[in-house]
Amino acid sequence: MKKKLVLVESPTKISTIQKILKTLGREDFTVIGTAGHICNLEDNKMGVALKNDVFDATFKPMASKKKIIENIKKQMKYCDEIYICTDDDREGERIAEDLVVFCKIKEYFRITFTEITKSSIKKALIDKVGVRLIDQKTVKAQWTRRVIDRVIGYGLSFPLSKYFKDNNKLTYKEKDGTIKSFEPKGTGRILALALYIICKRQKDIIAYNDSGAVVTDIVIANYNYDGIGFMARGNKLEYKKEYENKRNEVIKKASFKIHRVYSRSIDIVPESPPNALTTLNLYTAVSYLYKLGSKQTEVIMKNLFETGYINYPRTDSLNLSTVAREVIIKYLLATLEDEEKKDVLMTPRVYKEKKGNAQNAHEAIRPSIFSDDETPIEEIISRHPDNIREEWAKNPQCKKFGNHHHLIYSLIWARAICTQLRSSEYDVSKITVKAGDYTFDAKSNNRLYDGWEKYEGNLVLNSTRGIGEEDFKRKRVVIPPTLAINTIIEDVDITFYESNSKSPKRISEGALINTLSGLNVARPSTLHTFASALESKGYIEILQTMLIPTDLGMEVNTVVESELEWLVDEKRAKNFEKTMEQIELGKIEDNHSIILEYWNLVNDFRRNVGYELLE
Template sequence: MTTKSYKLLIVESPSKAKTIGKYLGDDYIVKASVGHVRDLPKSNKQAIDIPGGFIPHYEISKGKAEVLSEIDSLAKKASEVLLATDPDREGEAIAWHIAEACKLKNPKRVTYHEITKTAIEEAIAHPRKIDQNLRKAQEARRVLDRLVGYDLSGLIWKKVRYGLSAGRVQSPALRIIMEREREIRAFIPEAYWSLTAKVKTEKGFELELSCTEEPRDEKIVKDILKIGRSNQWIVREVKESEVGRAPKAPFITSTLQQAGSSRFGFAPSRTMGIAQKLYEKGFITYMRTDSTTLSADAQKAVIAEATKRYGAESAEARVYKTKSKNAQEAHEAIRPTDMSKDTLGINPEEKKLYKLIWARTMASQMVDAKLARTTILANVRNWLARYFPRLAFLRPRLAWRGCGTSKSRRRRIADFTFIG
């Protein structure tokens, strides 16, 4: 009796394993490592050999011995082992740790940025070796976390108060905050006045004007108020112009977290947890990225859908350059895997976040919104010293704002924005 040959593909999460397993069929066994399988021991003395050159000593994480034993057993019978963990530093490290712990011979590394049948098949067709530079980058961060966190936290407990913590990221961030706080405390405030005038036209239309100056002298303020209250106001000039507003780039991790907070009140961890579920279901691309890039195929799909929904005159191909010097441009921005579906998710939170990602991606490949700007310049008759302008925006063409990226859709952007 012969056993059917199979290929073993290893991912992190069980839900991702379930989704990918449906795409690959019976020729593959898809197994989840359930996150990291090895880590530094809790004892700092045993964790890192500093005299030997900061060499880390790993041990199998609690509860992962059984997982590794099952992977090892499956790997020995498999014709091929594919490490398909996430396409970032942590994912590369997990792949390396699995290979080391199970002593895998010539495992193949496959990466993808979306969980779709096409993307998975493409990844399997182009395997590579484990990227040692990428996994060493993760190792360096982990070692620094341990050295700084353990040693500095212990010192803080002795010198300041028990229970406080320090870290590779939080300690420098705390210094930046404190330096800014010292600047704020050292700032010498200067009093000034912001003046507005509520006026009414002959036809009864009410306007609120804002003074172009912010006087520092109280005597000048009183003079302006006296003249303004006791004299007739006239419109000196009305200026009309058209301005364009460009759409924002597709989401990266940080901007998605910011939008989740401002639009829905989600904490960053909550936003990422929801995005993780959307990714594992195959609805969006990988949600940990610092790149605003869209692949050529994805850009074509967005433009095609924008053309279908809003007309060819609304679509415009745009390329966004990532501002971060350390951004990994090979990664993509966070986007839907299927632009024809503007609503996906199994609960209200998933649906809201998916819709936000869809709208941002759609808007990124559309023309500028055109706004008609009208500036009304007014002051007291026979008094040319100071002007009170009012700036209004009206929207003659929604453009990218029509696909749901703006809270103020179908009404004025803002009733009035003052210039001074």
């Protein structure tokens, strides 16, 4: 009997997939992991050539992958069907294409897993649901991006070192008295921008420390009406310390004025729960909440995915699948108390996605137990964060799972569950009080209906606010509901509080991810990789997720700002990612002119420093 060959990216998926196939009564599958890409551009060479405005890139099998390729070719002789199950993204599509080319695969089934569960494996490998061909447009986008990154990275590396030597940048003395320069380890398209953001913040901190803090006194009114106290801030009543007399005069005068409600707006607003986690959301939240770096987080996410406890963790999508939403609602209705069931949505909530994002086809990150509407409630309960440790204790593949695995899994669970609970409601009414020529403003912040916030609300809120040192707590402000326009408030205390300017905070890994995401310069699901890349080059140090530029990093940034300003041009970086998406969607066909633009920019710098041009 002929076997079936399954090719996946990660070797650690193999045992999970084979175990599931065995439970399905199928032991005729052989599973091989490629351990990522099998091919790359040549080492120590540009590997990219230009002829008649057309680029050619020399990709070859990596030495470390030759045995894997040989094993695949060997197993192909005993198989009548080949399933290429690399990840459903640009890199996965490129790996699939390289497998076809370098393993000489003539016929194949291209299938992707969004999770490694019994139902998903059955649909993909047994029922062949979702079978397709390799998407050549996605392969083209990955090829273009990889070639441009090689042109920039390799093309600038040696000339940048030459620039440092020629200009005596960051020199140091050897034991024999020889003066040498520190050598930079190149730069990159997004790396340069990330380093610029970190160094700019360092400059802001230095400037603040040189100038010192600014102290401002803000005049406020403490009101009490119907037994409810609230504070209103004086409108344009802020004074620096040198104007202390003016401040005191205002306090004295305002204290003797009649305080009458001038205006009041009643505003009750719903607050929806945040979306289930995207890759960007998760790395940012974990950085702030648990002080975990991107490398640690990536390992944990990989562990949880490859052992079948969460779905595919590389996604930009805000939404869960239709089935997942329905399973969550069914679970909530089965497990909540009767009086709490009113908090569950009867119509599933769907979030508005960003248009034109090719990776929205993936679901948001969630526990994989929400995959099948026939899953017994007892089985779902066994995967609840309160019970999951018992499950892991029984699974040999989870021996190394620790507290951080549990914290991240709990966060994923909470964010997914809350999406199908009713919105909370807040009174955010505003009130203005007039006292002669002075006005005081206050805004209510009073939760009237708990909704989703009753269930893991603090954890979910903290994960969206990016609070690291302490839990995020909303300060509750209640404005008396009986306080109407023209009402005179008699219980008044006019005073002030000091507001000290704060030093700019250092950029954390989470803050860098958020900043780059806000600039929209790269696919959100890739942004967590840049801090560790800068650290490996010696441009920054990472201390408890805080990113501190080294002297070398500061100097490299200075050179880039002055000589390679296009690398830190935010508009150019945004347009680059949009261009890659357009190639992936098939809306741009001529990718060579895009590569040529960067080729010429790199040559401009090489020419300026007296280095041979790329040919």
